[in-house]
Amino acid sequence: MNYIPSLNDLKAFACIAAWQSFRKAADELGVAPSTLSHVIRTLEENMGVRLFHRTTRSVALTQAGEKLLSRLQPVLRDLDFALEEVNSFRTRPSxxxxxxxxxxxxxxxxxxxxxxxxxxxxxxxxxxxxxxxxxxxxxxxxxxxxxxxxxxxxxxxAVRFGADARFVAVAAPDYFNGRTVPQSPEDLKQHLCIRCRLPSGKPYHWEFERHGQEINIDVPGSLTLDHPGMMAKAAIAGLGIAYVPQHCVTDALTDGRLRTVLDDWCPPIAGLFLYYPxxxxxxxxxxxxxxxxxxxxxx
CATH class of the missing domain: 3.40.190.10 (Periplasmic binding protein-like II)
Structure with a gap:
């Protein structure tokens, strides 16, 4: 085959394959989806093979496309590394x-x-x-x-970014009117808890530790949220006990809108780190x- 695709066309192909979407790839590359569609159609015609299965709802690599991508990815990575090494000689990175x-x-x-x-x-x-x-x-x-x-x-x-972190169990003081303050994580089963949904969709089991003893609790509750700020707001409203990062509720703890429980079961953990390969x-x-x-x- 005498046809040699341009580097930009190959990068466009790899970007679409990564996103499995012409629209998302177009957003990343700063071009119109129709432009990418034309690029790939021309690439396929000149190479004589179909690289993508395309429907109105999905984009998937063909066997030929998978083979091309597997060979192309290390080449593009090496090219990025080579350009970056040259860039390192600049006075200022760009x-x-x-x-x-x-x-x-x-x-x-x-x-x-x-x-x-x-x-x-x-x-x-x-x-x-x-x-x-x-x-x-x-x-x-x-x-x-x-x-x-x-x-x-x-x-x-990993490079540390920030101090140690701590998750705390908090509730509005009024929530405990007529209720017993929990003394151990197991006591949470008798309370209303503001549950947390993980990005995977699964409920988060609250994790506690004291003197080397670890306990995970699938807490009960009629309200499930996926954001610590909203969980703290719900706790302030008296809807139950929330388990959130301490820095999210510092002001509410200081002014008395919230109080902590199970303090001795909530030790500090390793905080945030920036990490790279x-x-x-x-x-x-x-x-x-x-x-x-x-x-x-x-x-």
Missing amino acids: GMLRLNTNEIAASMLLDDVVPAFLAQYPDMSLDLVTDGRLVDIVAEGFDAGIRLGEAIPQDMI GHRHVPSGLRAFIDVMKATARF
């Missing part, structure tokens, strides 16, 4: 830095780190994606992620972000 994190960590970054980073490195762009689920940052094209230390894969390099070249933009984070973050 380009896009993609970070995957959760909403709480993103809010903390926006307080100090992000403004300082963008001011210090005006040639850099930052794509901060908040995601409740723990994603494979390499497979989904992120330079790094930020999560609680206990959730980070062991093969990653150790087997690949570290982009200069990520190194710069880590330097700013260390200099700016308060912990």
Whole structure:
């Protein structure tokens, strides 16, 4: 075959394959979906094979498309590494830095780190994606992620961001009018609890630990939420006991709208860490972000 696709066409193919969606790939690449559709149609015609199965509802790779992608991905990664190594010789790093994190960590970054980073490195762009689920940052094209230390894969390099974290069980003082304050996690089964739904859709079992003894409780409750801020608001409204990160309820604890229970069952845990794969070249933009984070973050 004498036809050699352009690099942009191959990158478009890989992006569509990653998203399994022409629309989402078009959003990432900054082009119209119709433009991508034309690119792939031309690519398929010139190569003489179909690369995608396309319907009005789904996009999936054909066998030929899967083979091309498996060969193409390491080539594109090596190309990105080569360009990044050249970029490291610049006085100032430039380009896009993609970070995957959760909403709480993103809010903390926006307080100090992000403004300082963008001011210090005006040639850099930052794509901060908040995601409740723990994603494979390499497979989904992120330079790094930020999560609680206990959730980070062991093969990653981790850099602390923030102090130790602590989850606390809280309720409005009035909630306990006529009710017994729980003394152990098992007592929660006799209370109204504000349950938490994980990104997977499964209910979160509250996790407690004291003197090496660990207890997981599938708490009862008529209200289930998926955001700690909403859980705290429901607790303030007297709807039951919530189990949330302590920093989400600091003000409410200080002014008395909430009180804690089971304090001795809620020890500190490893806080937030920025993490990235150790087997690949570290982009200069990520190194710069880590330097700013260390200099700016308060912990």
